[in-house]
Amino acid sequence: MADYKNIKGFNIQYLDSDPPNPIEGQMWFNSTTQTLKGAEVGGAPVGTWASGGDLNTARAAGTGAGTQTTALSIAGSSPGGRATNVESYNGSSWTEITDVNTARNELGGSGTQTAAIIMGGYQTPAPNIVGFTETWNGTSWTEVADLNTARNELNQSMGTQTANLVASGNSSTSPVTFVESWNGTSWTEVADVNTSRLLLGEIGTQTAGLVFGGYNPGAGAIESKTESWNGTSWTEVNDMNVGRDRIFGAGVQTDGLAYGGRLPPSPPAGVTGTTESWNGTSWTEVADMATARYNQSSAGTGTAALAAGGNAPPNVATTEEWNAPPISIKTFTTS
8 A cells, every 4th residue: 555655755754843844745743833734735715805005095096016025006086086106015014105107096097016007097177087097107197098998987997008908997978898909009999898887897908808796887796797808709607706896807718816896786785895716717705804995906926815995885995915825734633
């Protein structure tokens, strides 16, 4: 009969503490805790949210860019009205940096901490719904070419500062299915999404994107639908478990995270901290956020995401960090 060494290639170790970097299938006896332990696959099912540093200004309905430890929280709404504020995150604290040129909320955006792009949104002076686009070079914001269709009720966009995609939203006349692609210089209309919706989550790249959730005004309902983009067309894929709008996400088309949002009925009863992980095929509910919220800024990946600010309500400054380690440690017990 095969033993553990023949199956896994190593013996069960006798250690005074857990190894710092165990590998899948490794087993050891922890002499300090007198327990037998092993390493198994981790990932989203064992992911958890933890507190990060608070924003300097509580804001909602802005957008984000970057990674969990090098992020931006951009514009939005504060108690004083629509904001130009931009804050930069270093993994522990936020610092106010150069403001955007146009105060707005419900805008789209993505990119990195030193090369971001924002577009659309709602400003206070008429015309309220705008197509303004701005790019960030790590020092200053520059106005560049407008969207072809001005729109607000966006949350995010997909891609980088020079290769971006933004889907749906609300124009001055009606909700739209329009999708526009950015080449670093100008916007071009490409294939529409299948379902018109507002306040949806958008993750991925210009050629491999994913949109999910949102509010479908045609149906008068909050959506759970998910659509995948291959650079040419949109395909409906598996729905979310929990439909919601004002939802944000992080990650790519094959490994993403969706978190927070509003459920029907509208707030306060409809605020949620529900988190779902996407593996490229289906959504799985995982650990909830500590603070239920919607309209938060987001950044990061499906295994290392960031949620900053948002509306609980009221607007909050709290930040949460999502981590899903590739390996989890299991303590073996008898029953």
